[in-house]
Amino acid sequence: MKVGFALFLVLLVSVSEAKITKQNIGNFLRCLRSRTSPLNPITEALYNHDNSTFVSTYVSYTKNKRCSNPNDTNLIAIVAAKHESHVQETVVCAKSNEIQIRIRSVGHDYEGLSYISSVPFVILDMHNLRSITIDVSNKKAWVQAGATLGELYTKIAEASKTLAFAAGVCPTVGAGGHISGGGYGNLIRKYGISVDHVVDAQLVDANGKILNRASMGEDLFWAIRGGGGASFGVILSWKINLVEVPETLTVFKVNKTLEQGVNDVLYKWQLVSSKLPRELFLSAMPQITKGAKSDEKTIAVAFSAQYLGSAEKLMAIISKSLPELGLKREDCNEMSWINTTTFWADFPVGTPTSVLLKRPLEPPGAFFKSKSDYVKKPIPKEGMEKIWKMMLKFNNVWMQWNPYGGVMDKIPANATAFPHRKGNLFKIQYFSFWNDANVTDANLGSMKELYDVTEPYVSSNPREAFLNYRDIDIGSNLSGETNTEEAEIYGSKYFLGNLKRLMDVKAKYDPENFFRYEQSIPPLRAM
The missing domain is CATH 3.30.43.10 (Uridine Diphospho-n-acetylenolpyruvylglucosamine Reductase, domain 2)
Structure with a gap:
């Protein structure tokens, strides 16, 4: 009864x-x-x-x-x-x-x-809100949240041959979320990340009011630069400082396989990539490729570089700091900054920059999973061997090792809400993709195994993560619920020592926790 x-x-x-x-x-x-x-x-x-x-x-x-x-x-x-x-x-x-x-x-x-x-x-x-205004004389721009990086880069290049913006390499990424999460790109060593160049913003708060920097106050303005805008309001637009670049930049991509001794090259890369001149960004991308035989697989690493200067100067730097790469003059391509953006988007050299304006409107074509890590000490060669062995279990997987150093070592961790600054050699992005829904669980499991293998070689207590590479595995709340203890798990990885201040800001500006999602920042007293 x-x-x-x-x-x-x-x-x-x-x-x-x-x-x-x-x-x-x-x-x-x-x-x-x-x-x-x-x-x-x-x-x-x-x-x-x-x-x-x-x-x-x-x-x-x-x-x-x-x-x-x-x-x-x-x-x-x-x-x-x-x-x-x-x-x-x-x-x-x-x-x-x-x-x-x-x-x-x-x-x-x-x-x-x-x-x-x-x-x-x-x-x-927000994709319809995409206006962009360039002010060349003051080296500034306003960009709405729904504009893509490709649209922003195109507008800048139309206005000036020697101005750019420090942001990511994917042209179809939206400015709203990309910038609010930090905005990492290939100008990081010279100019830092996107949020280091935000000077104003427009945001709709939990009461439906439009605020700018003056009316929102410095605490909230600090929080939305790297803390993720979606925890605090709706970003309408950003006012950004543009940065100076020369009329001629140089890029290259050189591939090395295990059989060509890539382990030695990559280990040396770990020692020098964060200490190179600030004008040089040299990334490494380990990936699976075909082996010598048709039924074999091996690991290749694509070394991609961007230098704010001529090919001759770049050659001299690499010859001195990383001669193991075997860089040749014919590997290098001199071009304008806007043309480097198509190179980094993996289009063939010479592709018209109009491709930057394309918005893919078809349904998503692939399933994928991404994760991130920060590396503070070189990964030993035996560690790399363990990583390659695990990668070879996948069909489609790659890692992106992006160097730090340069100006990032000079910016305090609490300058903005984005905390991952001094002390990092490089950042890792893991990325696996597949086309068959039936193998989703297997691929997610393999990604977890790869992540586990790298644990001894990356940051710890906490194991840091990059907000823009959203990863639900590092902790989350259920939809509609807010548990502070759970939020501190993922929040400490995304925001490190900035988390408490972010939670204080949240309590001040959105005490009822209206703006929330599975990995949002809760008010300090929310339970």
């Missing part, structure tokens, strides 16, 4: 919650329609499951097939904001009806946390 009564109560509560949720959804949609401006009607930006273009709107900006779910019944609607007011209206109406939002710039969220949830939610899609 008691069991039956208890079951009745559970069912009663479940039905009650379902009715409340359905009512909240209806109230949310009515709220949007009632608040909309006749000049900028939000109905033109609103998509739900009844729209014929709903699925295409969803999948156009989901990059990871592993996370894409256009038939998710928890997804109430997509607001593809066309005006700042659409962002404000969505925030106000979602908060007043206790509905979560997920903020998506251009969809390069490795774990899909900007477009999936296990509780009812709305996607606030």
Whole structure:
């Protein structure tokens, strides 16, 4: 009898919650329609499951097939904001009806946390807000959150041959999330990362107000530069300082395999890559390639460089610091900064820069998983051998070893919310991809094994991670829940000693924890 009564109560509560949720959804949609401006009607930006273009709107900006779910019944609607007011209206109406939002710039969220949830939610899609204004005389620019890096780079190059921006190498990444997470790129050793060049921002807060640096205050402005904007509000735009580059830069890519003695080259690379002149960025990319026989695999490392200067000067530096690479003059290509961006995006040399403006709008083509690490001491050769042995278990996997040093050793860890500064030799990105959903579990398992193999050779206590390489494995909360102890697990890896200040800022500006997701920063007192 008691069991039956208890079951009745559970069912009663479940039905009650379902009715409340359905009512909240209806109230949310009515709220949007009632608040909309006749000049900028939000109905033109609103998509739900009844729209014929709903699925295409969803999948156009989901990059990871592993996370894409256009038939998710928890997804109430997509607001593809066309005006700042659409962002404000969505925030106000979602908060007043206790509905979560997920903020998506251009969809390069490795774990899909900007477009999936296990509780009812709305996607606030920023891809239409993509204006860019370049001020050459003051070496500044305003860029909206939905603009891609390729669009930003193109605009800069159209205005000047000697200005650039310190950001990433993927042209389809959105400025909103990329910059707020740090913004790592190949100018890091000379100029630092993106957040080191942000001088102002526009953000919609939890009350639906548009704030700039002056009105948000320095604490919040500090937090959104590396702490991830989605924990604090909706980034509308960034004001950035542009940096100076010469008219001629030099790039090269040289491959070495295990059979060609790459272990010796890569070990030496670890010793010198963070100590090279700041103008030189020399990365290493271990990957699987075909062996001498058709049925064999081996490891090759692609050494890719960018130098702010001529090929002759670059040759002299490499000949002195890393002669083991065997660099030849014909390996080097001199070009403008804008042309280097197509090189780093893995297009053939000479590809027209118009390719930077393309936005892939087809459904995601592959499943993938990424992780990250920071390395403070050289990985011994026996350690590299263990890593290669594990990599060869995969079909498609690569690692990106990106050097630190240069100006990054001069910037304090608390200058912005991004903490990974002095003391790092290089950062690792792990990346595995596959096309068959049936092998997803096997690939995720193999990635975990690879991550475990590298543990002795990377940072520890905590094992650091890069926010922009989102990784749910390092800790997370469930959708709709906020456990501070769990948040401290992933937060300590992403933010190190900056976490407490970030939680203090959160408590001050979003005490009700409206802006939350599985790896968001909670208010300090949230339980």
